[in-house]
Amino acid sequence: MTTILVTGGTGTLGRHVTERLRADGHEVRVLSRHAQPYAVDLREGGSGLDEAVAGTDTIVHCATSQRGGDEKAARNLIAAARRAGVGHFVYISIVGVDRVPFGYYKSKLAVERMVEESGLGWTVLRTTQFHDLLLMVLRGMAKLPVLLLPARVKDQPIEVTEVAERLAELAQGAPAGRVDDMGGPEVRTFDSLARAYLKATGRRRAVARIPLRGAAYQAFRDGGHLTPERAVGTGTFDEFLAARFGNAPRR
Template sequence: MTTILVTGGTGTLGRPLVARLRDQGQDVRVLSRRDPHHPVDLRKGEGLDAALAGVGTVVHCASSPMGGDLEAAGNLLAAARRAGVEHLVYISIVGVDQVPYPYYRVKHQVERLVEDSGLGWTVLRATQFHHLVRSVLRALGRLPVMPLPKGLQDQPVAVEEVAGRLAELALGAPAGRVPDMGGPEVRDLPSLAEAWAAASGKGRRMVGVPLVGRTYRAFRGGGHLAPGGAVGTVTFEAFLAEQGA
């Protein structure tokens, strides 16, 4: 049995992934800044060689919109080569090559680093998690009137379902870029906001606000959607019923 290391193993996606792998009897090592056994900051790289000793597969979930992903990936890939890692699985986002949002561009650059790393690799792109959509709607719902970017759609997916797919990929052979994974429904933003308002008990007047710019046009064009990869089964309403608004 090979040891599987999960970066960001204490995060939103990392936690259910680690649990899924351990439930299947896998030897899993968690790497994060908060883990007591392997408290590694990937942006600095200190302690990576020790953390990767004896590891056969890495699932790279650690990521931050605040920056540092390129440095983190470079350090991780270099250490993985030194350790003789056989397979690196990277979770990316649908639309990183279509939407010129800065965080998406960085994720796309990390994909290229993984592809050119010399390691066996697999890249899965997923649509946004239900958690993120809820967070955005919570923030907008603090105002008496919810301003919703006009004409946008989303296709949120359950993080547990993405974790299940990543576990399958981690236990398989390197597969390159695999089909995108999306939630079960492509929804317009007002319908998602209405679902959140109903679940939270916060009645809000909603106003569509037109925005400008290349990023907004790309989102309006659906560059972040995966209607052909709608393999998730958990709807946004089901997520809110279980997790709360």
């Protein structure tokens, strides 16, 4: 049995990783800003972080924020891992961080490079967007009477539990460097995904496709965030919606 620290262990991905590792018999420490006994803000570091890391064999770094701070958090975590002599650092990243000039993606790529240059044994897995994130985005868009979608953009969402299973598998193995990407089973237009959401939730909304400007939008439109050659996921977005909503009344 090994001791594994999961950062962001109460989040969308981290909680599933934690459950899988514990089911496999490992001692798992959950680190987040509010989870006791390892309630730590990675951006601040400090003695609490050293206490959480001390004695761990592997770190699975799932904690992230689109509001910024990922690079500072990773820097603190890597420094603590070095001090503790951690043998394996596993990082979850996103397909296309090296192809799409989007602010959050740039930060994820910078963290990848920190991990690679850390001197620790490391593994990096990139995946496409989770079904849960797509749902959150569409739910926010549907608050308006018209669903405004970026024109000519596709997506390849993946089931988070499948990513968690793969990440747990990697955490239990030897450092593997950059491993093969994971993509969802279908590449679909954002329009078709939005209409699937509206149907599943019983919402009536007009849909408008809006052309946008900028290098990031162009990269998304060109499919820089997709990996059709690595469509290894099995759970589809329609199956995710059916499990979440069943037959919803129209509103």
